Amino acid sequence: MFKIKASGVTKKFNERSVFKNIHFEISSGQSLAITGHNGSGKTTLVRIISGLMSPSEGSVKFYKNDNAIEPENVHSFIGLVGPYLQLYHNLTALENLTFFSKIRGLGANRSRILELMALMGLKGRELDYVKNYSSGMLQRLKYVFALLHEPEILLVDEPTSNLDEAGSAIVYNILKRQKESKILIVATNNPEESRIGQKRIHVGD
């Protein structure tokens, strides 16, 4: 059982406050939607939760069976999809995913990579350079990257950005399965997608 507990999270850029005093608690089998208009700080909050950014005040803590997870080990449990995360454009999709799989300590794990590529509708494009991928294919590839290690906590910033109808359906299916037994956090300004979250936080007002 995993748990995330955010207490008094505040972020300021210079003197400008993006959001103040955000609290939430979420456990395995639950989902959270972060909503707000453009520029309201959804992405900033996702980056803080994932450890890519530090809050100006407050903290985000992770627990496994009620034992705090050390900050340096949190990345092993997190999968993140976001527009600011890029893969190496001068490597092929397979080379990228093999690298990330190895660095996560999963070995080359070719069968898992091929399985996820097929799931995301990218079968047959494994040996293409990422620089030759379209924006929709890149978004699908980011899901493969995020799901490689079967993360206990999946954070998705703009889940269906650049995706066509078929791609969106695959993603909604993945999100549905994730929130059944694990933790799902979605940041979106799409009212339909915000319904994915059982809990909701509105930032920016």
Add this chain to the structure above:
Amino acid sequence: MGKNAFMWATKSLIIFQKDVQLEFRTRFAINAIVLFAITTLTAISFSIGPARLETTILSALLWIILFFSAMSGLSHIFVREEEQQTADTLRLVTTPLSIFLGKWLFNVVLLFALEIIIVPLYFILMNTSQSAGNNFLLFLLLLFWGSLGLATVSTIIAAIISQASARGALFAVLAFPISLPVLISSIHGTRLALEGNTFSECLPDLQILIAFFVVILTVSILTFEFIWKSN
């Protein structure tokens, strides 16, 4: 501790392999440092003609070429990650220490690879083969420790400037004062080696180079996490 060290080493090697693979695809750093070094060496060689320079000037020339070659290419290792927005992806998958060690190893290997090309050319074009004959091993020893220091300084400064906007100028400006002890000792020690002096006469320079390397590597490892997560 042993298990952790093995894990860091393995992850560092994986990052190193990825950077080598990317470098052979794009050749950003290789082109920059090799072209700079060969152009400078050739220009100096043409300007001095058949004359033989003093060892004081020869040793300084070698380290100036190596220093500016390092400045022109070794910053790519972190700047590339920030410019291509892959730094966050890397932050998400592994620890800062393994990232630093992987990047450091890449810069060390790149600088050594440059020296394999540059040093023989330097001896041929600068007409230094006769004077170096006496203590070539000492020369190599100084080159080894000096290069380790230079590569380590370049790696940590590259990490710092990758977070800044005026990257190009800032790299040399920050790296020069920090590299000064390496440059002074390397130039002095190389001069002694080129003049055929013994190991014991070069010992103070070697001691400074080794001590500098140990200190700068330790400081880099201790401060890298703060630099890498400074957003």
